[in-house]
Amino acid sequence: MTRLITWPLDLLRLLLQSMGLAFGQIWANKVRSALTMIGIVIGVASVTSVIASLTGLKMNVLKEFESIGANRIFLWADRPETGPQKNASWQTIQFTPELFDHALEYCPSLQYITRYAHMEQTVKHDDVSVENVSVIGADSCWYQVENRRVQQGRPFSLIDATQGTNVCLIDVDLQAKLRLDKECVGQTIQVGSRTFVIICLLEPRVEGMFSGGGNSGHTFNIYAPFNTIYRITQYMTNVEAAARSPAQSEEARAELRFFLRRERRLTFDEPDNFRLQAVAEIMRSFDQVAIVITMVAGGVVAISLLVGGVGIMNIMLVSVSERTREIGLRKAVGAPPSAILLQFLVEAVTLCLVGGLIGLLFGQLFTVAVMAAVTAAISGGKSGVAPMQATVPLWAVGLAFGFSALVGIVFGMFPAIKAARLDPMEALRHE
């Protein structure tokens, strides 16, 4: 009865004592232990840094998409690869402004839709001129689609939109570049040969890692009503739409596709002559790809943990044969085989766990370095971009530790069993 009560305590005591012994043993053979642990250290470091870098990258990319707007859908005309229209002229394929007149009526999941026209012009104000400014024609709801905020002035009015008046929105960057007054709303600028009235000042776009493609390389944007620009270029570049919510973007995409196919009179067996890309969809497929990559990379580097485990087994076998007399003595003074087994198992696991801990620290360092390098590579040396954040996720810490403990148990088992089975007399006679 008393044994029933005391055995968990005895087991705990044995475990603690084994751990003490294990640390003593590791400390007594510092160099050897360190060399043995290298395998585990590298294994854990690579597992955790790969996982952390990938999850960090994924998080950052998804955040980037989030900032573009997870509910956004991009549309553009595209010649199909098969079907009767595969050699059709661009004139028959391209979007026409009237095409989207009824889009919002027929697509209930859609909140906003804006057409785009585009040209590049030199913009002048007094003596200051800026070349290659993107002049973007958009519908009045575009700033809701793009999520841009107004600092001063007013958005396009219905009259601006329908009449195609020469009004424009500029952002503060261009305002500074053109050396406009602080209160520039109402002033005029020269866009090519035309004069535009500034009606609105926009806050600069939030610079992201991947977005802001138009803004990077220091090109400037000004925005004008769609009809104004379309009248000049007679060319509609693309369309952007926003679903009512990211969750509805799949529905909105389907609705838009159905709407467009009907409007463009495509028969059921003809392929689309346009393309739709929903941000939510890209995010989802990116997420899936990231998971697969994480798993594959994690699996590949986990093999290095196995290699480390073989090192542990090797050193444990050496340790058992070196300490044969000690094992014999312990058995003689009453250590049952289970206690010897536990002692060597705990020693192997301790080696692995210490290696795992060091590996985790190195993994964290690697991760920081990798993220800094990736950030530098993506931003192309643009200064002021904050480095991507990536921390080793908690589950990866658990995984690394669990795996190293497992490696310790699996690879420590054989030497431990060998030690436990030693005959006490023969062990004592061992030289």
Add this chain to the structure above:
Amino acid sequence: MIRLENVRKLFKIGRERIHALDGVDLRVEANEYVAVMGASGSGKSTLMNILGCLDRPTSGVYELNGKPTMQMSQGDLARTRNRQIGFVFQSFELLPRLNALKNVCLPMIYAPGGWWGSQKRARAALERVGLGDRVRHRPNQLSGGERQRIAVARALVNHPSILLADEPTGNLDSRNSEEILSLFDDLHREGQTIILVTHEVDVARHALRIIRMRDGRILSDLPRESDPVIARAGNPAGSAP
């Protein structure tokens, strides 16, 4: 206390079969002081190992304190060694990285409930063998005699019913040997059962009962006074007349 009946131990080395023990009958009662003598190969070490539950007989009966040991598992044998038997070896077998106290604590690690007061008990055991001031010393900082006394303290710390000593003075000079043997005499006087294996007459004469072995059999089993060799050599100084 100890009962052996027709105990045999067979070793197979290649095709050869060696009867290390060839039918041994033996009884040892509490507080006896027995010396087992014999040339090497006489089976005395095998007998010792069987008595110490380090090994099981091939056939025959071995009862320790009324409990048969033949069917015991390795774990049960280990427990029996831990509680009932204290070993003293020729080469001390101390763990070099542990100090005297930790070495003496070793058997208590494997005893149930040995957690509490184990340091105190180890210290008491060291004081019993006269090493109360060497508690923190490591074996390599001590003389051979002191090392063997640590080993004796380790053997006694779980209060075993039998102290088994295998050539305890084999690695010691005569002065240190005498020290250890007088410690054994004291322990015996206090009621400890002692069985020691030796081939030295000077050592054996400390025991009260002399068993001589040859070819795995007991040749003679006599009180010290009746053993021809020891009786001729006379009584050792310091022990009882």
